[in-house]
Amino acid sequence: MLSIITAINQNYVIGRDNQLIWHIPEDLKRFKKITLGKTIVMGRKTFESLPKVLPDRKHIVVTRDENYSTSDNRVTVIHSIKDILKYKDSPEEVFIVGGEQIYKQLLPYCSKLYLTEIMSYENGDTYFPEFNKADYEIIEYEKHYDNYIKYNFLTLEKKFFRNNGL
Template structure:
C-alpha cells in the first residue's frame, strides 16, 4: 500500500524554507515507528533537509537533477518510477514535500495525518483532503504540554 504521512497545520502548512515550523516530539516518534523498515518516497529537497539519511529505511528520492545519486538511495525522476521501486506487497510511505504529496495523492491508499491545531506562515502546503474521496477512520487527540506547544490530532484516512 502507498501511505502518505505528514504533519500539517490548520491552514495545511507543512513548512517554510525547507524546515518544519513546529516541533512535536511525539509526532517524530510516531513517524519513526510507522516508517522504520519501509521504503520512504520523498523529493530531493525533503531528503536534503535531513542531517543524514533516516536509519532503517530505504530512501526513494524523486528529482529532475541529472547525476544526483546520494549513497545508498534510489533516485528516480517521477512518482510512477518511485512507486515502481517499492515492494508491491509492503507498505511504502510518501513523506513529502508539498509537490510530492500532490503528485502522489492519486496513488495513495491511506493518509496518516497529524493535524497541528494552529495556522502558520509557510511556503509549502499539504493538499486539501477531499472528504468525498477520503473517509476518516481513526482520530486521536493530543494536547499541548511542556514539550508540545500546540494541540494536535493523529488522523487516519482511507480512500473511499
C-alpha cells in the same frame, strides 16, 4: 500500497524555508514507529533537509536533476514520479514523506493518509494539497495537547480502496 505521512496545520501548511515549522516529539515518534523498516519516498529538497539518512528505512529520492547522486546504499535516486507508481499495487506499504510537489503528484494514488493535524493557522511557504475529506474514512483518531500545541493523529483510508478491496 502507497501511503502519505505528514504534519499539516489548518491551512494545509507543511513547512517553511525547507524546514518543519513545529517540533512535536510525539509526532516524530509516531513517524518513526510507522515508517521503520519501510521504504520512504521524498523529493530532493526534503532529502537534503534531513539531518542524516534515517536509519532502518530505504530512501527513494525523486529529482529531475539527472546528475544528482548519493554514495549511501540506502538511498535510491530516481528521475521520474512514474517509477513510484509501481508501488501502488504492492503489498508493501511505501510512504510518501514530502515535499509539496511529491505530495501533489502522488496523492491521487495513495490509499492511506497518516496525518498529524496541528491546530494552528501559522503561515508557511510549503503546502499539502487540499483534498476532500469525504473521500476518506477515519480509521484512527487521537487528540493531543503538548507544549501548548493542540494536535490530532489521524489515519484516513480512501473509501474507494476499502470498498473495492484494493
